[in-house]
Amino acid sequence: MARIGVFICHCGENISATVDVAKVAAAAAKIPGVVHSVDYKYMCSDPGQQMVSSAIKEKNLTGVVVAACSPRMHEPTFRRACAEAGLNPFLCEMANIREHCSWVHEKGEATTNKAIDIVRTLVAKVKKNKALLPIKVPVTKTALVLGGGIAGIQASLDIANSGHKVILVEKEPSIGGHMSQLSETFPTLDCSQCILTPRMVEVAQNPNITLYSYAELESLEGFIGNFKARIRKKARSLDEKLCTGCGLCCQKCPTKKIASDFDAGLGMRPAIYVPFPQAVPNKPVIDREHCTYYLKGKCRLCEKVCPTQAIRFDQADEIVEVEVGAVVMATGFDIKHGDFFPEYGYGNYRDVIDGLQFERMASASGPTLGEMRRPSDGKVPEIVVFIACAGSRDPAKGIEYCSKICCMYTAKHAMLYRHKVHHGKPYVFYMDIRAGGKMYEEFVRRAIEEDGVQYIRGRVSRIYERGGKLIVKGADTLLGARPMEIEADMVVLATAGVANPGAEALAQKVHISYDSHHFYSEAHPKLRPVETNTAGIFLAGACQAPKDIPESVAQASGAAAKVAALFSQDELIREPLIAVVDRQAPPLYSTCVGCFLCQTSCPYQAIEKEEIRGRDGQLIKTVAKVNPGLCQGCGTCVALCRSKSIDIQGFSHEQVYAEVLALLNRGESDV
Amino acid sequence: METLRNKARELLASKTVQMVIGYGRGSGEAAPARAVFIRAAAEAESLIFDASCQQNLAVYLMKPEVRQLGKAALVATPSALRTILQLAAENQVKDHDLLALAVDAQGEVTPLATLQTIEAHVAALDCNLSAGEKTELQKYVALDPEQRRQFWQEEFARCLKCYACRGACPLCYCSRCTVECNQPQWIPVPAHDLGNLEWNVMRAMHLAGRCVNCGDCSRACPVGIPLYLLNQRLLSEVLANFNFRSGMAAKADNAMSTFKPDDPEDFIR
Known part of the structure; x- marks a missing residue:
């Protein structure tokens, strides 16, 4: 006979503000098989865990339901507490009455009733739980x-x-x-x-x-x-x-x-x-x-x-x-190239370059040995326009995110240019300056204040060539969107950072x-x-x-x-929540008929063929077998198996069915 | 017909096979042909082949009591040939397990000893739905969901849950069917509305991407439920969405269990 303990957590006020936890505990106590039901402010705290482990020992519990947060949060905590009290950790289940209930509903009777329903399903499930042992797999270091x-x-x-x-x-x-x-x-x-x-x-x-x-x-x-x-x-x-x-x-x-x-x-x-x-x-x-x-x-x-x-x-x-x-x-990134910016003449005018090209130009080991010489005719550019957010933060271009590095490297580029061409005039068109980082804001200020880089808040609409100059048409939005036109010798686009092709x-x-x-x-x-x-x-x-x-x-x-x-351990401990193929006594051996649909469906190549042979070595049957090291417990094979010969440990047909039934038979006696 | 009988005699006499599974005359007036299991050359007399021979005899390949009798030669209609390939794709039939005696409407017999020769033979056949089948299916698909629900509710109301459709289907070969699982009992046993719906939907879904449209389920149904409509709908969906036709190759990925990045549908990306 099942002896289940139910532990309702207030989660501070996270749960108790909208769910009547005392009522849930009282309702849980009436579910057949439940011999212990309490609520507590912080079940995950040391005293809370103590309540669980002492109840296991005193009331001889065969299963535990902790009604609290998501199992992703504290399932390991409570399973450990159960294991320490001598109960197989897989006989402990979490009823998620926080994310699935208190956080998403208003305070009220319906919310409390839903919490009771959730607890009832998990009680029904835990009665069908079986003690499981963890799986150990070796680690290649x-x-x-x-x-x-x-x-x-x-x-x-x-x-x-x-x-x-x-x-x-x-x-x-x-x-x-x-x-x-x-x-x-x-x-x-x-x-x-x-x-x-x-x-x-x-x-x-x-x-x-x-x-x-x-x-x-x-x-x-x-x-x-x-x-x-x-x-x-x-x-x-x-x-x-x-x-x-x-x-x-x-x-x-x-x-x-x-x-x-x-x-x-x-x-x-x-x-x-x-x-x-x-x-x-x-x-x-x-x-x-x-x-x-x-x-x-x-x-x-x-x-x-x-x-x-x-x-x-x-x-x-x-x-x-x-x-x-x-x-x-660690495969890195790329920057946008090519015909992404027809309005800026990128790829059309040789003196419209991207950030990486500027890096090479400024590099002592680069093609110009670090001298500022524009690609078209090798002249030293006197006026250079830097355009930040070329593509980034531009939903129209399909890149709504900020490429994050461009504000900083554009400031750096303008500064480097100024250090190499003392009489040169660098302009930066920007949307916002995002310089969050240690010494970053100071760096940008230095570009503006010490190196005389002229920052213009506005976007460039178009670039075209006229008499050997690149005409940059933009607007200064801080001066009432005043239209601007700069005759530049070179333009550097801080193109968006994108994933590698x-x-x-x-x-x-x-x-x-x-x-x-x-x-x-x-x-x-x-x-x-x-x-x-x-x-x-x-x-x-x-x-x-x-x-x-x-x-x-x-x-x-x-x-x-x-x-x-x-790599610090020789063996990896994995949860045994994996698929298993049915095995039976002869003459059936297994309800599996060996169609191996599961094998083609498995995303982890975890299903193998097993030959069942008689004592004379004669092949009796070829059936599916799950490699416990490879299986991730996703359940795809379970859904596909026509004869229901595969089951997931910890989420078996019996357990899930019991949960469904507990929900449907609300208020009636349990199965 | 005589060619078929002679072939059977020859195969049995030479012990190439232990048994010929073919069609024989049923008892009674205007009875349809029924399956016969010829195990001696002398019995080959009772083999017939005519328009009434429609059953997909490949169903017997999966019955353990038939398997015990040794290697069989199977009088195979186009559907039966496709069934053999589908069974091979599902690891149920191995090469040289059987000999297929492909028959056509003219009574011509072509012995096909290997899966490869069966594949070649099937490749030359027209496996599309017939014009009549297409018209009927279109009429069915044209119904709106509510009408369709009502249609099946009326049809399934007659279902007795006798499982004759399952017994007749050569691809329903599980040693334990889902409906026999009672721990837990997902599909209810009684023949009430819900149970009937669940059983029939499950049967159709288990055949999705596998059914070769032999039609035996509908022929076996004692109350005449047009089960073929469900199967044909599913196989045309599988063909349209995954460009896949079952029973064409002895080694084939199953449409329902494989994902290919170049599948025409793109909802999963």
Whole structure:
């Protein structure tokens, strides 16, 4: 006979303000099988938990219902309290009378009655609960970090320094990401490369880190602690072991006029190239789309000059299979390019450039060696207009969010320009200046007050060319929307930060969720910002949303801490709320008929085939079996199984049916 | 007809198969053909094939007592051939488990020994709904939801819950049917309005993306409920939304259990 204890929580006033908790407790006491029913101000407090555990012992309870908040909040708390009192934790259920009742209804009898109904359903359920034992799965203590920008580098170093192996995968020939392209960084104006490259070298030298550059994730299968990843190492067309990075091949390559991605299209590079001098690894790749040999079948000059005979024209992509226990997504972001701004002539006028191009122009290692020279004719621009929010915060363009970094880097750009062209005049068109961050506001003030950057609050409607000048037409909204026209030599657009083009496909590959802009979704916007909804996969950096460097680094360290915590144990304890396939005595063995519809439906590849054989080894039946390590308890297979041969532990047909019946038979005696 | 009998004799005599499942004359005046199980060459006389031979004999492939008798040759109408492929896709039939004797309206017999040859044979068939079926289905679909509800309420009111539709269906092969689950009893046992509705809706849904439209459920129904309307509606929905036709390949993803990013529908994205 069931002996159920019901514990009603006031949650301070969160519940008791709208629900008559004493009445709920009194009603619960009358439900058949309930032998103990009390209410208390804070059930989750120490004395509250004490009430639960002493009732278990004194009244010999066989099940506990805590009517309080969402199980997401305190189910672990109360299950632990039950376990400490000697009751199997899975015999404890939460009745959510806060989120599902008190928070969403007005004070009144109907609200109290609903709370009673919720309690009654859970009492009916808990009577059908069975004691369950947790599942233990081994953990592979190697992390896979996708993306070798500053976030990926930081995460890799932090994980490696906590003593675990890291596999870092970067799709470009070198790690470094967008940060390696930047000239100086706000708000300190220290050189980006100078602070980044030591970290890159550290990655290369750390014995715990295996770096696969010029590589991409092919597939990811498995589950937390036990992922299997296949990595495609794209053919560099050279033997990395032999190559010393001397650079002779790059110097001699006859094809030199290829727009360099690293220089944001402003500079040129040869067909065999290293993206930038500090690249890690410092080994070139052959760009097969532009290499004369791949296009026309002859040349092979690089092969002839290579002192170590490292060139391999016939090299094929290689697939590497690795086992990892956790994944950190640090795939970064991109900025809007192309025909997104026809009204600004972007892509049409060569002197209308984007922020990344300005970074390259201002960088000492850039195509102009850090001199301000506009792309069209190489002249020093005398008047430069910076346009913030180019695309961002613009629902008409489909990007309603703030790209967050543009206010700061636009101030920085204007400042850098002024430092290099003392007589130059920088103008900034802005909507609002968002400079929240340590020393950020001061930095913007410095641009305005010390470096004489003229800030105009207003938007630019159009840019067109007239007599070698770019005419910027805008309005100054602080002067009564006075129309403005500036004859500029160069215009820099702070284009919106967007997700990488491959972000959606990659998210689908690793089974994580993403938002409508293809930025990856965190598990909880406030309390779980570095986790995804897929256990064992974490987020770092701008793949989640546009972020500046300190934020990316902080999040990367956060993700690394999560990975290190996961790897701190040899076995992972998982809740046993998983699917199980029916097993019976012979001659049926199982009601499963082996149609394996469940197998095709399982998003986690958790369903296996099991052959039931007689003592003579003869195959009697092939039936489905759930791998407890892989199953996430989603229940898709349960819904599909025609013979109802699969059940979810903790949410069984019997339990759910009892709940439904308890609701339907309101006020009548219990089943 | 004689070709069929000779083929059966030959197969049984050479012990290629232990049994031929075919059609025989039913008893009584104007009785429809019924299934016969020929286990000796001498019994092949009773095999017939004519317009009355409509039953989908593939249903017997899934009966344990028939399976026990050994490898069978099956006189197979187009529906039965598709059923065999669907059963193979659901891991119920393996290659070389049986020999299909495909018959057409002219009495031509084509022995098909492998699933691959069955696939090739089926690919050449017209598997669309017939003109008559289409007209009837369109008439049904044109009803508004309230009229449709009323229509089924009247039809299901006659349902006796005899489960003849289940017994006749070659794809209702579960060793324990949902309606027999009584812990808990999701589908009520009595033949009242709610129970009848639940049973019939569940039966149709369990066939969504699987039914090959053989029509045996409706033929088996002693009170003449047009169950084929539900099945045909579902199979045209599956065809329209997922570009999927059941019983065309021995290895096929199930329309109801798989998600493909390039499915025509996009509500899930």
